[in-house]
Amino acid sequence: MSQSSVDFPPKGGFSFDLCKRNDMLTQKGLKAPSFLKTGTTIVGLIFQDGVILGADTRATEGPIVADKNCEKIHYMAPNIYCCGAGTAADTEAVTDMVSSQLRLHRYQTGRDSRVITALTLLKKHLFSYQGHVSAALVLGGVDISGPHLHTIYPHGSTDTLPFATMGSGSLAAMSVFEAKYKEGLTRDEGIKLVAEAICSGIFNDLGSGSNVDICVITKGHKEYLRNYMEPNPRTYISSKGYTFTKKTEVLLTKITPLSERVKVVEVAGEAMEE
């Protein structure tokens, strides 16, 4: 093994030691693997009391649906959530990393996190990798200075908006917002509008599908409505199911019994004396 991989604990950050080998394989004609993408429709809007975020739940690997019910709304802080589109590993890693940095910052300052802090940490990271970390995010939250909603592009640029959409279904969702958004929406109107925008992405965009997740953030309170709407249930399952009368042919069977784990109980006694 090369010296770097025996290094424990690892120093953090990316390691590039397999790049040369992978390039050699690509030159020999073997195509690189495709990554899990979240084709996606993600949206956010600001209503009278705070922010509502919404996302679909389909994860794709090329044209195949790899996960029918994944979670695209990631926790950043108790008052800040972030929806992610793009390469799934990148959105998860980047939101986890910034969420940990925010928690350490909260311990250091003794104050609740601000949305602008999360925004700056994310955009600095994404810009420094020049768009190669492919994460497109919709960041929303309510902090001491009010509700905020931002979009972050993979190259590191950001926008601050009253309503935002990202992902392959963003055009479908944006058309719903442009038609029906108005300032000062109530909570129920806001949730209904977000659900409608996500559904428009689910039904019209091939990269988005399955269910609607919604997250409502207000001052001091948040509500994560996982699978708020399930417009695509499996209705075609046959109640009988499959039964296999002819058994599978087995060549060899090996059974390893697992014993009960022995529990060691510390008896509160005195220390040994000489």
Next chain:
Amino acid sequence: MSIFEYNGSAVVAMVGKNCFAIASDRRLGVQLQTIATDFKRISKIHDHLFIGLSGLATDVQTLYQRLVFRHKLYQLREERDMKPETFASLVSAILYEKRFGPYLCQPVIAGLGDDNKPFICTMDSIGAKELAKDFVVSGTASESLYGACEAMFKPDMEAEELFETISQALLSSVDRDCLSGWGGHVYVVTPNEIKERILKGRMD
């Protein structure tokens, strides 16, 4: 040809009632030539945690050795086995570390967690976790496996029925894939025992 099609592989894991099953094919090839018919893709990390790795065989073996190293170190420090969820996060971190020059394999992790609750998950080659409540698949036969599992899976199956279902799903899927097959290797794990079985399949 994709890098994953160099060696060929098929791995699937399914959840049952307080048990899980993980199965793989046994072929090792170099493009269209078969080199071995007894290649081990599924390895035990501890009694209640298994990992199956599909993709480039050299990375399968290297990654497995790195993970066993990290788990042994964890056992020395914590004096206990790793929980499946923790192990999945560890694998995800190790894979994401190589984001721009990744290990060319896709792991399938299956384990029994607290209260003997089964846990399965799969990842792409850069560590994007996909937790599922029913089944996960990976490898060159993954598209057929998705179809077979989607049709044959039932929730809350007991160990014997789970074994039948996962074996049938695996064998029918690898029959439709040139690069995987040559038998099957199935582990069914309940809280009290591990049953390892080698299946007879088409040898073509």
